[in-house]
Amino acid sequence: MSTTLGERTMWRKAAAVCLVAAPIALTVATGVDPALGDDQGYGIYRQHPDAVQWHAILLHWAWVLFVPGFLGLLTPIRQRGAVLARIAWVATILGLTTFSALMASDFVLLALEQNLPDAQVALFDTKFEALLVTAAGWQWPGLLGWGLALVLTPIAAARGRVIDWWTAGAALAGTALYLLFAISPVPINLLGPIVLIGAYGTAAWRVMRPRAAGGPDSFGDFRRAFGRMCLYAAPLSFAAGMATVPDADGDFASDPLMTQVSALLLHLGWVLFVPAVLHLAARANRFTQVAAGVTVLALINFSGLMLGDSADLAAHQAYGPETAKRVSETLGTYSSFAFGWAMPGMVLTLLGLIAVAVGTAVSGAARWWHAAMVAAGVVAFLGLGLGPIGVTGPLLMLAGFALMAREPAAVPAPPVPVAG
Numbered sequence: 001m002s003t004t005l006g007e008r009t010m011w012r013k014a015a016a017v018c019l020v021a022a023p024i025a026l027t028v029a030t031g032v033d034p035a036l037g038d039d040q041g042y043g044i045y046r047q048h049p050d051a052v053q054w055h056a057i058l059l060h061w062a063w064v065l066f067v068p069g070f071l072g073l074l075t076p077i078r079q080r081g082a083v084l085a086r087i088a089w090v091a092t093i094l095g096l097t098t099f100s101a102l103m104a105s106d107f108v109l110l111a112l113e114q115n116l117p118d119a120q121v122a123l124f125d126t127k128f129e130a131l132l133v134t135a136a137g138w139q140w141p142g143l144l145g146w147g148l149a150l151v152l153t154p155i156a157a158a159r160g161r162v163i164d165w166w167t168a169g170a171a172l173a174g175t176a177l178y179l180l181f182a183i184s185p186v187p188i189n190l191l192g193p194i195v196l197i198g199a200y201g202t203a204a205w206r207v208m209r210p211r212a213a214g215g216p217d218s219f220g221d222f223r224r225a226f227g228r229m230c231l232y233a234a235p236l237s238f239a240a241g242m243a244t245v246p247d248a249d250g251d252f253a254s255d256p257l258m259t260q261v262s263a264l265l266l267h268l269g270w271v272l273f274v275p276a277v278l279h280l281a282a283r284a285n286r287f288t289q290v291a292a293g294v295t296v297l298a299l300i301n302f303s304g305l306m307l308g309d310s311a312d313l314a315a316h317q318a319y320g321p322e323t324a325k326r327v328s329e330t331l332g333t334y335s336s337f338a339f340g341w342a343m344p345g346m347v348l349t350l351l352g353l354i355a356v357a358v359g360t361a362v363s364g365a366a367r368w369w370h371a372a373m374v375a376a377g378v379v380a381f382l383g384l385g386l387g388p389i390g391v392t393g394p395l396l397m398l399a400g401f402a403l404m405a406r407e408p409a410a411v412p413a414p415p416v417p418v419a420g
Helices: 005-032 049-074 082-101 104-113 118-129 132-159 165-181 188-207 218-243 256-281 286-304 307-319 321-331 335-362 368-384 388-406
Strands: none
Touching: 005 049, 005 165, 005 188, 005 286, 049 082, 049 104, 049 132, 049 188, 049 286, 049 335, 082 132, 082 218, 082 256, 082 286, 104 118, 104 307, 104 321, 104 335, 118 307, 132 165, 132 188, 132 256, 132 307, 165 188, 218 256, 218 388, 256 286, 256 307, 256 335, 256 388, 286 335, 307 321, 335 368, 335 388, 368 388
16 A cells, blocks of 8 residues: 555654654753762762653653654655665664663662662672673664764755755754763753754754655665565564573573573564564555554663663672562662553553554555464463463564565555655
8 A cells, every 4th residue: 555645744743743852852851860060970869869760761762752753854865865874774773772772771770779889889880891792782782873873864864955954064063062061060961952952843844844856766775675674584583582581480690691692682673673664554554654653662662671681680690689689679669660661662562563463454565364473473472471482472473574574565655755
């Protein structure tokens, strides 16, 4: 089914909202950060638990919202700027999404400080930084992708004539100011985020003013190929993550290496579902488009929860099982984390994948039994638990999504307008 003008407008509106909301959330998060100026030692979080939680959840959501905002800003690019757009697209999906997960460290640090003296809290950092797979799979690509996404996205958008160079320059200036002064005292630390509000507010306005574009759409071809590949890669990574869980009873400390490998594979599986569901939604109806948008936000949140396995492992190595359990229980008492991150991430991810699959079938871009296999895979994932049998759910999802990847769109999608 082709994407109608109304559906394209809906996507532009969603991207525009995210481009405005993301820097606003970043501004508020930066303003309420309790660890500013020279006061960077352990113990600050213990003194300001509410401010820490607001800072962490708002900062996390700022980066989460930048993901669909940047993807929407890049989408109108066709040939001009396509090379930069490809790099920025991958950096946003794999890097910026991963970086948003790292904000969970603030919640973990708060839980540690509320259970341990400062001298012992430092031991956790030592153990966590020594987890090589976690560092190489989460921290390094997260930081690199975050930087590339923030720098290359406005440049690619300006090169592709989606926004003007003044807007791109303002976005880069705001990013530089944020990097320089993020932990400076208020109001100096707000300079960068405020400039970003102006820059990406202007970019949002430009995204909402499309103009016709012709010629080859090499970037669109790349996005479609990437999304189709992810229909295979996402459930495969999910299955591999379930297969490598070291202990069916959830004792992740029993095998430190496999705990990290499994967590990383599961994280990548949920991340790769982002372009997969966007690919399905692009050839489906409005319901599927809305479901895909909600699912993308949920997937970004859910993927970040896999970092908890590595944090739990580091706590076990630093303090033993009893203290690690106490820290985990404290983390579970933070309502901002539970209701602002964990619960919507898991619940809306699993329901969203089913909704997208069903919507694709309703649109005629897949068969009903393909959607049924995806739904059965989600149910099996929830019901069968960990261990070798836990691979059943991901494999059912792989079969369903792989069959959807082989189904052609009912009608070739029309050219995407470029903002102007």
